[in-house]
Amino acid sequence: MGNGQRKWTVMVYLAGDNNLDSAGVVDLKEMKKVGSTDDVAVVAQFDRVGNKGTTKRYYLRKNGTLEDDVVVDLGETNTGDPRVLEDFILWAASKNPAEHYMTVIWNHGSGWDDDNVYRVGSSLGRDIARRGVTVSDTRFGAPVPFSTARAITRRGFRRALFRPSVEKAMKTRAIAFDDGARDFLDNIEMKQVFSSVRKKLGRKIDVLGMDACLMNMLEVHYQVKDQALYCVGSEETEPGDGWPYDTVLAALAAKPAMTPRDLSALAVGRYLKSYRASDNVTQSTCDTGKAKAVAAAVDRLARLLTSGLSNAAVRMSVIEARSRVQSYYTPDYVDLADLCLLLMQLTDKKEIKTACQAVIDALMKSGMVIKSGYKGPDVSHSHGVSIYFPTKRLSPLYARLDFAKKTKWAGFLAAYLGRMRRK
Secondary structure, three states, X not given: OOOOOEEEXXXXXXXXXXXOHHHHHHHHHHHHOOOXXXXXXXXXXXXXXXXXXXXXXXXXXXXXXXXXXXEEEEEOOOOOOHHHHHHHHHHHHHHOOEEEEEEEEEOOXXXXXXXXXXXHHHHOOOEEEEOOEEEEOOOOOOOOOHHHHHHHHHHOOOOOOOOOOHHHHOOOOEEEXXXXXXXXXXXXXXXXXXXXXXXXXXXXXXXXXXXXXXXXXXXXXXXXXXXXXXXXXXXXXXXXXXXXXXXXHHHHHHOOOOOHHHHXXXXXXXXXXXXXXXXOEEEEEEEHHHHHHHHHHHHHHHHHHHHHOOOHHHHHHHHHHHHHXXXXXXXXXXXXXXXXXXXXXXXXXXXXXXXXXXXXXXXXXXXXXXXEEEEOHHHOOOOOOEEEOOOOOOOOOHHHOHHHHHOOHHHHHHHHHHHHOOO
């Protein structure tokens, strides 16, 4: 399956069983403006809203109707089930073998210590302007409150690989929400999906795109560092328009020989170009193979900061840096490079300055962040990768992440929050 008939197969997994259902139709039609070519296959799996909205697989062609492009009707599926995503990727690769594979997960993305798993999605509103087309769905209203989630838990909450309660799941970083099944893919399931795909394909996915909110975190990249070569996503929430699939696919169709690195960088550029200067959007692509080196640099910094918290001057420099750092829709997410830049300005400890510079170098000079950009004053200190830095409470589930297990960042957070807590 390594040497395929095409240069690229682009597979888009649309988890539309939620308030983005109609927007999914708009994006599929946008993909059809270019469609598949001799060198590039464009395929999609789209789960529609409700029990009557079945899941269909598409081989997308230029022009014609969406129904003309349906190749498989799967009936009702749960896009939050890891097996459903894995099956789609393997199907797409077997039916359309290629030299390179790009997998895009399309849906809401969420913070991982979020107190409401549907908060981000609901913030987009019931009326969504998708590339100039207004799509509405009055079936969706206010966010699901915590009490309702608990009630859902009591009625049953099925998952394929894990069966945590909704209450527990609401504190886990998640993507691919399925309202019908009240389910979503969490960070650990994502790793398991792409680990299994790598074993079965005998290779990594070349580009993992996340057309979702808040996903370009160091913790996420570290989790999938052995399963995907490059990750494209946003530190901030994405507007309702999401990715400009037509311009990305048009560029790929015009130059199908482009490398995975080039395609990931192109996706960032096309995304940013599609928004206005005031839209407050971010987008970046990262070499996940460099995540280990960045994590090692963060580990060294975390150890120094933890030991330095007993020093009043060091403690105040951390407090001030945290208060001024670039943060996002979920305030517990901060730009990692910006945090280090502020710490370098505020501390007089040479060893901390050196450790901060090492993190920045690992991110920017060593090439983890291949291309990064922003538009809007609210995100003007974004550099491509965020990190978890809560100010009130450390999620007990953070320790489950590979990044937390391999570095002392969680230990620093616990020490910092302990210092900040009133006696």
